[in-house]
Amino acid sequence: MSRENMISKRDAELAEAVQQRPAIAPAVDVYENKDELLVVADVPGVSREQMTIHLEKGKLTFEARREESKDGGLLAAEYRPYDYRRTFLVPQGIDADKIVAELDHGVLKVHLPKAAALKPRQIQIRGE
Amino acid sequence: MLTRWSDLDRTFTVMDELRRRMDRVFDEYGGYARPGFEEETRASAAWPKLNLFDTGAALVVTAEVPGLSEKDVQLTINQEVVTVSGERKPDAPAGYSVHRQERAALQFSRSFTLPTKIDAEKSTATMKNGVLTITMAKAPEAQPKQIAVRAQ
Numbered sequence: 001m002s003r004e005n006m007i008s009k010r011d012a013e014l015a016e017a018v019q020q021r022p023a024i025a026p027a028v029d030v031y032e033n034k035d036e037l038l039v040v041a042d043v044p045g046v047s048r049e050q051m052t053i054h055l056e057k058g059k060l061t062f063e064a065r066r067e068e069s070k071d072g073g074l075l076a077a078e079y080r081p082y083d084y085r086r087t088f089l090v091p092q093g094i095d096a097d098k099i100v101a102e103l104d105h106g107v108l109k110v111h112l113p114k115a116a117a118l119k120p121r122q123i124q125i126r127g128e
Numbered sequence: 129m130l131t132r133w134s135d136l137d138r139t140f141t142v143m144d145e146l147r148r149r150m151d152r153v154f155d156e157y158g159g160y161a162r163p164g165f166e167e168e169t170r171a172s173a174a175w176p177k178l179n180l181f182d183t184g185a186a187l188v189v190t191a192e193v194p195g196l197s198e199k200d201v202q203l204t205i206n207q208e209v210v211t212v213s214g215e216r217k218p219d220a221p222a223g224y225s226v227h228r229q230e231r232a233a234l235q236f237s238r239s240f241t242l243p244t245k246i247d248a249e250k251s252t253a254t255m256k257n258g259v260l261t262i263t264m265a266k267a268p269e270a271q272p273k274q275i276a277v278r279a280q
Binding site for chain 1 (some may be wrong): 137149173174177178179180181182183184187188191193194195196197219220221223224225226227228229230231243257258
């Protein structure tokens with residue numbers, strides 16, 4: 001591949017990437033107790049219909065599309081309505097059927113209950 | 129080995145453009161995905177992020193305030209200065225260990241001056257999905273006016 005081809009190919013790839021909708025990764029807290037993993041994310045400006053969450057091959061991804069608000073002429077902006085997208089690796093042993101998510105006041109909470117095999121267990125020590 | 133300058137230049141330009149766009153995204157989202165030590169310096173001075181719109185008849189301010197409800201936010205309008213303040217309480221659930229913490233609890237107070245006179249009596253504020261929207265009708269003297277053009 002000649003150098004010219006390499007560079008123009010890279011141009012074309014980057015041009016495509018730029019046309020994709022830009023997305024940002026929202027701030028997230030991750031907690032754990034003996035029954036579940038809890039993921040809490042700040043996603044202001046998103047309603048339940050716009051949020052999708054899926055778990056595939058051990059990766060939890062949530063993403064949401066946002067529309068531009070049409071509130072008239074924009075005078076000053078400190079944030080743009082970028083889409084949200086973030087992916088996490090989740091350990092095996094999450095009961096995928098029992099995953100529950102709630103979205104309230106712009107905060108997404110995803111409860112990932114542990115399957116029985118992953119829950120901590122007391123192990124009895126046998127004495128002599 | 130000879131390298132044509134124009135080829136290299138083109139590559140750098142394209143890389144530069146990408147970096148600039150990434151910088152813009154990072155700048156706007158200030159403290160995203162940064163670990164704990166940045167949290168104290170993370171702008172309680174610049175939280176929440178605000179947008180300002182002019183709809184012709186009113187000025188609209190939107191602020192991203194995830195996790196807050198109406199009673200967590202105080203809004204004061206003093207002539208052209210608007211102050212949004214409140215507190216975001218920590219919401220870590222009891223009995224859980226923490227793997228990652230990026231969302232900060234903080235107290236905030238932001239003031240800004242509006243570009244035109246508004247009528248504080250005719251202002252409303254609503255919260256939805258963690259976004260605060262303040263709609264302030266412009267004072268009558270600040271409303272846009274149509275001026276008829278007449279032939280001389």
